[in-house]
Amino acid sequence: MAALVEGSSVAVRTSALYDVIGVGFGPSNLSLAVALEEHNTHNPNERITGLFVERQESFGWHRNMLLPSATMQIPFLKDVATLRNPASRYSFVSYLHASGRLAGFINNQTFFPTRQEFHKYLEWVAAQFTDQVLYGSEVIGLRQSPASDTAGTPAYLEVDVCRRGSPLVESVRARNVVISTGLVPRMPEGIQQDDRVWHSSEFLTRFRETNPADITSVAVVGAGQSAAEITRFMYDTVPHAQVYAIVPSYGYALADDTPFANQVFDPGAVDDYYFGTERTRQAFWDYHRNTNYSVADDEVIRDLYRRSYDEDVRGGRRLHVLNLSRVTEVKRGGDETRVLVSSSDVQEIVVDVCVFATGYHNMEATHLLGELDRHCLRDAAGRHRVGRDYRLVADPELGCGIYLQGGTEHTHGLTSSLLSNIAVRSGEITESVISHRRVERELAQALPAEPAGR
Ligand SMILES: Cc1cc2nc3c(=O)[nH]c(=O)nc-3n(C[C@H](O)[C@H](O)[C@H](O)COP(=O)(O)OP(=O)(O)OC[C@H]3O[C@@H](n4cnc5c(N)ncnc54)[C@H](O)[C@@H]3O)c2cc1C
Structure with missing residues (x-):
């Protein structure tokens, strides 16, 4: 039937x-x-x-x-x-x-x-x-x-x-x-999502469920486009919050969208990749990974830098870009979220929300x-x-x-x-x-x- x-x-x-x-x-x-x-x-x-x-x-x-x-x-x-x-x-x-x-x-x-x-x-x-x-x-x-x-x-x-x-x-x-x-959203190993620890793929839903007045400090982990966008959004939308951007690089790196490099996204590049040798395929990744992975657009990078510089001029810091840094552990207890950040030394940041913009599988x-x-x-x-x-x-x-x-x-x-x-x-x-x-x-x-x- x-x-x-x-x-x-x-x-x-x-x-x-x-x-x-x-x-x-x-x-x-x-x-x-x-x-x-x-x-x-x-x-x-x-x-x-x-x-x-x-x-x-x-x-x-x-x-x-x-x-x-x-x-x-x-x-x-x-x-x-x-x-x-x-x-x-x-x-x-x-x-x-x-x-x-x-x-x-x-x-x-x-x-x-x-x-x-x-x-x-x-x-x-x-x-x-x-x-x-x-x-x-x-x-x-x-x-x-x-x-x-x-x-x-x-x-x-x-x-x-x-x-x-x-x-x-x-x-x-x-x-x-x-x-x-x-x-498929990717979290660093050992770190669990919950109502205070978010992945960027759930960002707006979680943010709307939260009263912005309750956010006095936030950490955003990652150096890609989503991380930069969320950092800017939090900085602008929650004007009383301390914003910690935890980036593994020395600062946000630029997505290469210049015309010759952009040809890697042309339909013809699929043939060059598919029928290429192992060496030529590897060259695509070695030379052009920065067209898409762990990089951000010029516009959002400059926007964030301008905000940081304006703080220097005005005095008083709210945007903290922690470079060469990685999160090694997140300790949760009630409303408290303690983020362990490893760079040249290890420091602990206490935040209300921690957003992992750590990419996808x-x-x-x-x-x-x-x-x-x-x-x-x-x-x-x-x-x-x-x-x-x-x-x-x-x-x-x-x-x-x-x-x-x-x-x-x-x-x-x-x-x-x-x-x-x-x-x-x-x-x-x-x-x-x-x-x-x-x-x-x-x-x-x-x-x-x-x-x-x-
Ligand atoms: C924030 C963000 C911005 C992006 N911006 C760009 C951009 O500007 N340019 C670009 O080229 N790429 C961009 N990307 C990359 C992104 O992968 C593509 O934009 C696009 O989503 C690919 O489309 P898709 O249909 O393959 O996958 P998706 O858009 O992920 O769609 C997959 C769909 O499958 C559904 N699904 C999953 N499992 C099942 C199941 N078992 N049964 C039924 N349904 C299921 C999901 O609900 C989803 O709707 C962006 C990615 C992100 C995260």
Whole structure:
């Protein structure tokens, strides 16, 4: 019997066999939804069916870091569609036009909208795909189709979905699954999050739950963009608080976004990385890690320095940048939070809140793959082998496609967890799904029909 999974605005027939199920509906799989739709519009006889499963209740892109005045770190032209299809109706320019702000945005003379505005753009695109997304639903695992079902019907994957508030696990079927579950927050070893010790990924929610009047001192740990933005936000928003920025470097280092270096984010750089030698791949990281990792934008660095210098002029210090410093321990007791900071010596700071902007782990698909992982081939270093088309390389027993959007730094390079290349990448995945389906259909037609009665 076909069960029906009721979503907020989508009803999914669990007996249906989708061509593509996307796990997660962040910008990467949103971009895939656009690519699939544009393919279907231009190829009505070769339609691809898609469904996306997203654990958040509605579309949201790093909502907890939508700080006022924080800007994008990619130009608006690297939206979910333009680099693949400059005429797309899902481009950032189309959004501006639909919102009546195209002329106003042009007058602003910037390539870099605020994150708040880009979020509104992503929500605007996502709102056009609500009939394909199961929100408030988490994929908890993938399984191969049962052997008995494989006779006659093509192989498929069972995608196990848990809907918020329901004890039941529903299964949805797909020929291909595209995993795009995003980065995973990273805390230093041994340090636990709680109501006073936060990771930057939960920042605004935690901050709104706290009475700013209760914050007399705060520590922000890390030297990247998020750390610098949170330090500035705390300094400006809680004007009576002492703000300690604990940075491992000698000060915030600049993100290199100069034009030659920026080419590492071009679609063509993916080929140079993927087909490069071990030495050339390593060169990408050695020379260009500072385009993205543990670095901050010029604007926020100068903003913070200006505040620090103004304090020198006025006298009285509230912004304390502790350089060459690392947090070795956080001791919690009631409302008290003691942060042990190691630099040339060890000092203890007592704060009301300690925010760890200590980055993220790359996406890891292994836990979702479960049993299926044994079919997926690994390289000498134990990492998944991934085709140029982002499809996991697997043994022939896995007759379906599992694609990764994220977690492919070792094969596809620096853009793997970023927005820069999502439009082109989604187009490449769409192409791959189509070409595999064509080959399978041709093979099925070429095979002699099963004799009757068997
Ligand atoms: C604060 C911040 C700012 C950034 N700014 C930029 C920028 O300006 N430019 C840039 O290029 N990159 C930026 N990045 C990098 C970031 O990785 C990308 O912006 C982007 O989020 C990648 O999109 P994604 O869809 O792959 O992942 P995500 O945006 O993380 O989306 C993954 C989605 O999957 C859902 N999910 C996870 N597990 C499951 C599951 N089991 N079942 C169902 N749903 C699930 C999550 O709820 C989430 O919505 C930024 C990152 C941060 C943290």
